[in-house]
Amino acid sequence: MKYLDEYRDPQLAKDLIEKLRRRSYSKKQIRLMEICGTHTVAIFRSGLKELLPEQIRLISGPGCPVCVTANEDIDRAIWLSGIPGAIIATFGDLARVPGSSSSLHIERSKGADVRIVYATLDALRIARENPGRQVVFIGIGFETTAPTIAAAVQQAARLGVTNFSVFSAHKLLPPAMRALLDGGEVKIDGFICPGHVSIVIGAGAYVEVAQKYATPCVITGFEPLDILQGVSLLIDQVESGRAVVENQYRRAVTREGNVAARKLIDEVFEPVDSTWRGMGFLPKSGLRFRAEWEKFDAAKRFAMPEIKVLEHPGCKxxxxxxxxxxxxxxxxxxxxxxxxxxxxxxxxxxxxxxxxxxxxxxxx
Amino acid sequence: MDPELVQLDQGSGGQAMHELIDGLFLRAFDNPLLRARNDSAVFEIAGGRLAMTTDSYVVDPLFFPGGNIGSLAVHGTVNDLAMCGAKPLYITAGFILEEGLLLGDLKKIVASMAGAAREAGVQVIAGDTKVVPRGKADKLFINTSGIGIVRDGLDIAGSRARPGDLVLINGTIGDHGMAVMCKREGLEFENEIQSDSAALSGLIDRMLCAFSGIHVLRDPTRGGVATTLNEIAEQSGVGIRLEEEALPVRGDVVGACEVLGLDPLYVANEGKVLAIVPPGGAQAVLSAMLSHPLGKSACIMGEVVSDDPGRVYLRTRIGGSRIVDMLRGEQLPRIC
Known part of the structure; x- marks a missing residue:
């Protein structure tokens, strides 16, 4: 199949692996972090880790939107599902994430109206079909989903839909990369930068990380050959002492990114300090509605109580x-x-x- | 004129129900046992071992490329019998109709059920009809039960896979689930993906004639090939190694799975059989499959191994390996 088979060619992959195995390394271990959940899955699914030489270690970062959503935000979503008559629309994975004492999945079995949708516009459609009920979309994700939510909110405004709102727990990836490097807990020699997020934010978004932190960044696609090539480019940079942004995923990512999508985000949202699971409170790492769009903000529409968060003991x-x-x-x-x-x-x-x-x- | 709709009184047990049964079901499924209209069908079977099974069908939408809920309800139950080495003889059919269902749709579905039964060589010998108020069921649910006679000299069971056995399949995987999913989600590709729904009894017969020592036969329906092979690995206490390059998947199914974020290994099939065959018989079984219309793309896609007992793993195209776990959670609701 076009655009897939070329990037799954077994012989090319084996050649790249062989090259990585044969080359000499000046360091005992080079640690490369993939900060996108889709990369994590692709690496496991292709069995890539065991094929790389022992000097290269791939570590997974905070790149799964469901995972980095703070416990308190899960609790807030659960609280919203208890509003009489409310319909909660959310992506499937989020429904099963346990909060302090329940999950949306459990609340649904107790009678809450929680619906799984594939796209934000589906939530808007539910709102139009149920004019007498409040429909709250739980907006999680990175720069990839934020434009779709901005578009849905703008469409709701155009259509005069007043029973639709969004609980925004969006996160921005570059601040998390900077926080990881500032924290210094984990040694990172290079970043396998996300493909999808980069389609929106563009290759330019990583220049600061590469320059200020002297950490190589390679934007990488998701097929086995993409990842192998991304790893090879990172190793070249590490071994030659360079730290720049390179774009392996040129068939999808430009330097500027998707200008229209960025404009949509910018029209509706503004950066805000935000709590990440595992990473704490990071400045300007989330998105909140701008004042003129606040009427679609579920956190403003419904008076939320203070929520006492309980973390599961032992969960790492x-x-x-x-x-x-x-x-x-x-x-x-x-x-x-x-x-x-x-x-x-x-x-x-x-x-x-x-x-x-x-x-x-x-x-x- | 407005289309005719199913009414509540057609499930009441009274005149309207009799008209529906006589005019539709009896006519479509006509055979002496059904025609007798007794509370049970009474029949004789020559001595031997019997196989019996039941399954309920709730697929949404009712009609999908390559079939509908009616043909599926026959194929699914016939296949469950065939997987035990049984020759399917009779099936029963229970219908739960939602008030307001288009009578025209019901007629089409019953006609294709009758056609599927004829092709599979089984008779529908008992049935039941209920109508529930609008909103209490979704259009139409069907239950079928089946009975068949097991051929002599077979020992087929999920616990019989042995290291060295080969894993065969009669064609491409994931077709049914993706046909239903694409129809439901309104996804269109160059060619419409067709369900593989089919009665496998004829194919199985040919395979068993070629080599009667087949160890395991299973149809990878819900949960797909991955889940079925995990069940076999667990029951037999063996490992199963698949070769990614050997997995038969149609290009459009790969594409649709990529779009929806699914793995064809977990997508349901309704016309596929996984056969686990000792190495000495594998070639004969493969040739028998290839000679049958439902086995034209048959292939060997893996091997039973002694390492990793209870697990299935995949050797990837690039030479790595990964676990192929059972389906966890719900990948595709209501595909059969």
């Missing part, structure tokens, strides 16, 4: 998200925590590191 999602530990180092992994009975979001989400490790990683 926070450390997993920062790349400090790998899933088997968590005491709950494969024991109390599994995809059927997840204790933390990294096990729930299809893009979570623990879930990917559980489903795909084979101990050879």
């Amino acid at each position: 999602c926070a450390e997993v998200l920062r790349g400090i530990i790998s899933p088997p180092e968590c005491g709950l992994f494969r024991k109390a925590c599994s995809p059927g009975a997840p204790k933390g979001p990294c096990m729930v989400s299809s893009e979570g590191t623990c879930g990917a490790y559980y489903r795909y990683h084979r101990v050879v």
Whole structure:
């Protein structure tokens, strides 16, 4: 199939792996972080880790939107589902993430009207079909989903839909990359930068990370050959002491990104300080509605009570998200925590590191 | 004129129901046992082992490319019998109709059920009809039960896979689930993806004639090939290794799966059989499959191994390996 088979060619992949194995390394270990959940899954699904030489270690970062959503935001979404007559629209994975004492999935079985949608516009359609009820879309995600929510809100305004609102828990990726490097807990020699997010924000968005932190950045596609090429480019930079932004995923990503999508985000949202699971409170790392769009902000429309957050004791999602530990180092992994009975979001989400490790990683 | 709709009194047990049964079901499924109209169908079977199964069908939408809920309800139950090495003989059919269902749709569905039964060589010998008020069911649900006679000299079971056995399949995977999903989500590709829904009894018969020592036969329906192979690995206490390059998947199914974020290994099939065959018989079984219209794309896609007992793993195209787990959670609701 065009645009897929070319990037899955077994012989080209084997050649690239062979080259990486044969070359000499000046360091004992080079640690490359993929900060996109889709990369994490692609790496596990192709069995890439075991094929790389021992000097190259791939570590997973905070790139799964469901996983980085703070517990307090999950609790708020659960609280919203309890508003009489309200319909909650959300992406599937989020519904199963446990908050302090429940999940949207559990609330649904108790009678809350929680509907799984594939797109924000589906939530708007539900609102138009149910004019007498409040429809709240739980907006999570990175720069990739934010424009779709901005577009839905603008469309709601044009159509005069007044029973639609969004609970925005959006996150921005570059601030998280800077926070990881500032924190210094985990040594990162280079970033495998996300493909989808970069389509929106453009290659230019990583220049600061590369320059100020002297950390190589390569924007990478999602097929095995893309990732192998991205890794090779990063190794070249590390070994030659360079730190620049390179774009392996040129068939989709430009320097400026998607200008129209960025404009949409900018029209509706503004950056705000935001709490991340695992990373804490990061300045200007989230998105909130601009004043003129506040009427669509569920956090403003409904008077939310103060929420006391309880974290699951023993859950190490926070450390997993920062790349400090790998899933088997968590005491709950494969024991109390599994995809059927997840204790933390990294096990729930299809893009979570623990879930990917559980489903795909084979101990050879 | 407004289209005719199913009315509540057509499930009341009274005159309207008798008219529906006589005019539609009896005419479509006509055979002496059904015609007798007794509370049960009474029949004789020559001595031997019997296989019996039941399944309910709730697919949404009712009509999909390559079939509908009626043909599916026959194929699914016939296949469950065939997987035990049984020759399917009789099936029953229970219909739960929602008030307001288009009578024309019901007629089409019943006609294709009758056609599917004829092709599979089974008779519909008992049935039931209920009508529930609008909103209490979604258009139409069907239950079918089936009975068949098991051929002598077979020992087919999920627990019989042994290291060294080969894993065969009669064609491409994921077609049914993606046909239903694309129809439901309104996704269009150059060519419409067709469901593979089919009665496999004839194919299985040919395979068993070629080699009667087949260890396992299973149809990978809900949960797909991945889940079915995991069940076999667990029951037999063996590992199963798949080769990614050997997996038969149509290009448009790969494309649709990419769009929807699905893995064809977990997508349902309704006309596929997984056969686990000792190495000595594998070539004969493969040739038998290839000679049958439902096995034209048959292939060997993996092997039973002694490492990783209870697990299925995949050797990837680039030479790595990964676990192929059972389906967890719900990938595609209501595809059969």
